[in-house]
Amino acid sequence: MxxxxxxxxxxxxxxxxxxxxxxxxxxxxxxxxxxxxxxxxxxxxxxxxxxxxxxxxxxxxxxxxxxxxxxLLPPQPPVVEVGACAPQPSSGSALVGHDGSMSLTDAAYQSDPGGPLDLDRDLYGRIGSMTEGRELVDSFVVPIRSGRAWEVPAGHVCRIVTIEGPQVADLNLWNRHDPRERLWAARTRQLQSAHVSTFDRLWSTLPFLRPLVTITGDSLEDYGVDEEGGRVHDLLGTRCDPYVNQMLNDAPFDYHCHSNLTRAVRPWHLTEFDVHDVLNVFQCTGLNERDEYFMKTCPATKGDYFEFFAEIDLLAALSACPGGDLSVPMFGPEAGDTEAVCRPLGIEVYSVPDEALAGWQPPQRAAYAQDHGLRARPWA
Ligand SMILES: [Zn+2]
Known part of the structure; x- marks a missing residue:
């Protein structure tokens, strides 16, 4: 050929x-x-x-x-406008070829059945549902416009809770023993999706490339996609930061999520260079008809939660975004004071009963030997 x-x-x-x-x-x-x-x-x-x-x-x-x-190419399906409640393409949708083969508009990153993207739903469903035997090992409140960092041991679950009402949260994750391994938002978008929910995993950076957490609970999991194309728990965007604020609003502000996370990780001897692209928990976002990133008012209500299972020992950090529930724009001519729409968040860490963990194995780092072609290879 x-x-x-x-x-x-x-x-x-x-x-x-x-x-x-x-x-x-x-x-x-x-x-x-x-x-x-x-x-x-x-x-x-x-x-x-x-x-x-x-x-x-x-x-x-x-x-x-x-x-x-x-x-040569077959006719393309008609373009459907965003906001028109378009049917969402997925595996097995009408985009699959006439002979049932995979379409190039299906997910690009796939594994075979039983492969690394084929989650054991019985196991993680059990971990998420067996709440009776759990034991609370840590809990605290993240006040408005602040950040906190905490450890989540492997085999434990952690819940982020909207204890007073809608509020978005910016989450960072590191390997507790090596902060060079941390959440890789971009690859997670490709391996999972741009918004995540129960049974999705959050993957780590190279050269590790393994799931740091598996999401085991999400009270907003039925939100789906709204009439404007918004979805919750966002990996499209990243944290708000004082640099972009200075640039766009011409004003200093020290309590953006980047700064909140920077202060939060100082006790672990990490700096703002360790703060990375986040998972925006409870945040409803999408791309508009001009392919621009938008943020809608947080749809969470008091008592909503997002829960993840730690696959390895983790350091987690969370910022209670100074934008609060995002009902007031943070940038541009309509930008306003958001303090009144800020609410604290609750953090809960639980042990998981042994019977729920039966069959669980901590993930190994990627098997690739890191040769990168540096050893001579006889091509001829
Ligand atoms: Zn923020």
């Missing part, structure tokens, strides 16, 4: 054992329908270019691309 290579040459294939490589591992037979499909398109593109070569002027890349789109 020959593939189109972006530098004007045929993609070299080093060996021919009747299979061809998959980008992320494994090989498939050349008669695999996927390979045949790609091969058909490649051959047709080559035909187009050859046909064009006989024309008076060589076609531009744009002309070839537009002819490929017009002549």
């Amino acid at each position: 020959r593939g189109i290579w972006p530098y004007g040459q045929d993609l070299p294939i080093a060996r021919d054992d009747g299979t061809t490589g998959r980008l992320f591992g494994g090989r498939v037979g050349k008669d695999d329908p996927l390979v045949e499909g790609c091969g058909d398109i490649d051959e047709a593109v080559v035909d187009l270019v050859r046909a064009s070569a006989g024309e008076a002027e060589a076609p531009s890349h744009e002309q070839v691309a537009s002819r490929v789109v017009a002549e």
Whole structure:
């Protein structure tokens, strides 16, 4: 099989054992329908270019691309406006190909059944539901416009609770024993989704790449997607910070989430360089029709909770956002004083009964050996 290579040459294939490589591992037979499909398109593109070569002027890349789109690719589904209560695509949706194969608009990062993204729902459902045998080992209040950090031992659960009413929270997570391993919001968006809920996991940075926590409880899990495209528990955005505040509002303010988290982790000898992109708990966000990030009023009410299970020993830190319930804009000409819409948050850490943990194993760091191609490799 020959593939189109972006530098004007045929993609070299080093060996021919009747299979061809998959980008992320494994090989498939050349008669695999996927390979045949790609091969058909490649051959047709080559035909187009050859046909064009006989024309008076060589076609531009744009002309070839537009002819490929017009002549070779199947028609695209109609674009549905955001806010029109569009059906949300998911695995098994109408976006799957006619023959039941995976669509390129399905999730890009997937594992095989039983693989690392195939969660044991019996186990984590049990951990989340067996609340009777739990023992409270730590609890405290995060006052308005402040941050706190605390430890969550592996095998324990932690709840963040809206003890007085709607309030958004900015969460950071580190390996308690190595702060270089911390929440990786961007990869979590890809491995899970841009908003998370029960049975999603929050993944750590390279070179560790393992679940730091698994979400085992969420009283807002049925919120879904609202009429404006908003969803809760947001990984799209990040913490508010005094630098962007100075830039946009031309004013200093020392109690943004970045500063609250910075103060919170000082007892652990961490600094603002350790503060990282957050999970915005209870925060309702989305992208508008211009693909811009929006934040809506927090839909939580008093007593709502978000609960996660610690897969390894964790240091957690939380900021009670100075934007409070986000009902008042923080930036721009409509920005106002948000203090009146700020409320404290409760933190509870529980041990989990042994019977709920049966079958649980702490996750190992990623198996990749970190060679990065630095050792010479004979390609020929
Ligand atoms: Zn904030």
